[in-house]
Amino acid sequence: MERQPVEFLGRRFDGLMAEARTSLASFLGAQTDEIVYFPNPTTAINMVARNLSLGPGDEILASDHEYGAMDRTWRFICKKTGAQYINQPVPLPIHGDDEFIAQFWAGVNERTRVIFLSHITSSTAIIFPITEIIRRAREAGILTIIDGAHAPGQIPVNLAEIGADIYTGACHKWLCAPKGSAFLYARKEVQEWLEPLVVSWGYESEKPGPSRFLDYHEWQGTRDISAFLSVPTAIRFQQEHQWELGQARCRKLARITRQRINEVLCSPPVCPEDMFGQMFTVRLPEGTNPEELKERLYNDYRIEVPITRLNEDIFMRVSIQAYNSEEDIEKLVNAIRVLFPR
The missing domain is CATH 3.40.640.10 (Type I PLP-dependent aspartate aminotransferase-like (Major domain))
Structure with a gap:
């Protein structure tokens, strides 16, 4: 051009x-x-x-x-x-x-x-x-x-x-x-x-x-x-590259990851499994500072995830694409365990 x-x-x-x-x-x-x-x-x-x-x-x-x-x-x-x-x-x-x-x-x-x-x-x-x-x-x-x-x-x-x-x-x-x-x-x-x-x-x-x-x-x-x-x-x-196979893997990984994070946070799912794809949200505990959490996840763990609001509730949105690995998920779940100790 x-x-x-x-x-x-x-x-x-x-x-x-x-x-x-x-x-x-x-x-x-x-x-x-x-x-x-x-x-x-x-x-x-x-x-x-x-x-x-x-x-x-x-x-x-x-x-x-x-x-x-x-x-x-x-x-x-x-x-x-x-x-x-x-x-x-x-x-x-x-x-x-x-x-x-x-x-x-x-x-x-x-x-x-x-x-x-x-x-x-x-x-x-x-x-x-x-x-x-x-x-x-x-x-x-x-x-x-x-x-x-x-x-x-x-x-x-x-x-x-x-x-x-x-x-x-x-x-x-x-x-x-x-x-x-x-x-x-x-x-x-x-x-x-x-x-x-x-x-x-x-x-x-x-x-x-x-x-x-x-x-x-x-x-x-x-x-x-x-x-x-x-x-x-x-x-x-x-x-x-048979992307539909990668999408299926990502959806499966998203469901497993959502369950694991919800268990760590003692948070119920926000919707059934058939209402999300490769992207999901989990409700964060009351009192969570969204800006502070977003910065800690990035600065301490190099994890970039949006922290969103809906009315008075705060959510973390996780996206899983074909290039994401199970190691990425382990890193995220472990970070949530550290940042939200029971």
């Missing part, structure tokens, strides 16, 4: 991006013209949120487990529009999908215009049963927007089967692509009103592509698209 930027961006851009879209769409069970690349899910959700026609009395319903940047985005939009952002309480522990669905759906009313929900939560690492929520929402005429930042590469994602109106995910997390690679999926029925944050040559394009949706969102001025173009290689790498 730097050797000959005019050739790269002027002549090869469309074909390269089409190849990258096709690979990702196939991996996600979507059509090629339903996917556009974004640098991260936060940017994608900001674009969607700013396109919604909201006003006083309208409500966006989310859980109280959502990612902090997304909560801030929706509060910002509501301040501008007069709508309300509702974080429906979903207390822990959760005992199964049916319990979550009942607790969350209790927040739906005649004012609900949008449901915004994580596929896998960042703060608590729980896989939400989004497909049933989406089905109910469609019957009720409610738009569904799913934050799937942690899903691609950690659990199977088939967007056609999930059925969300809008879904965003990161490729730079569990899919192992470079930073700056994420995507937005939009059903064709909602693409018409999704205008880009940055208007450029794709607007009233002199060389229209497969759809206005792609024209509007794909060309956002001169930028480095290398991260997007790397996604097919990341997908191919996982396919060629």
Whole structure:
């Protein structure tokens, strides 16, 4: 690209991006013209949120487990529009999908215009049963927007089967692509009103592509698209190295590790085993100083784990990827024993 930027961006851009879209769409069970690349899910959700026609009395319903940047985005939009952002309480522990669905759906009313929900939560690492929520929402005429930042590469994602109106995910997390690679999926029925944050040559394009949706969102001025173009290689790498076997090993290790840490802390599990993948959380004892714990784990043991909050509770989130070993787990469990003596 730097050797000959005019050739790269002027002549090869469309074909390269089409190849990258096709690979990702196939991996996600979507059509090629339903996917556009974004640098991260936060940017994608900001674009969607700013396109919604909201006003006083309208409500966006989310859980109280959502990612902090997304909560801030929706509060910002509501301040501008007069709508309300509702974080429906979903207390822990959760005992199964049916319990979550009942607790969350209790927040739906005649004012609900949008449901915004994580596929896998960042703060608590729980896989939400989004497909049933989406089905109910469609019957009720409610738009569904799913934050799937942690899903691609950690659990199977088939967007056609999930059925969300809008879904965003990161490729730079569990899919192992470079930073700056994420995507937005939009059903064709909602693409018409999704205008880009940055208007450029794709607007009233002199060389229209497969759809206005792609024209509007794909060309956002001169930028480095290398991260997007790397996604097919990341997908191919996982396919060629039987990544599903590594995922199964990681899930097994995650379940064993969660049980061991919960036993050390005398802490009950926050959800059943079928509601988390390669990432899990454990509730930490009351009075834990999260900043101090995070620094001690890193400085004394070189262990990097997020310490998160949900309401008044503090959690430690543990992620297990293919490169993690049983020795890594032993180190973590032993550190918890030392830092939380009985």
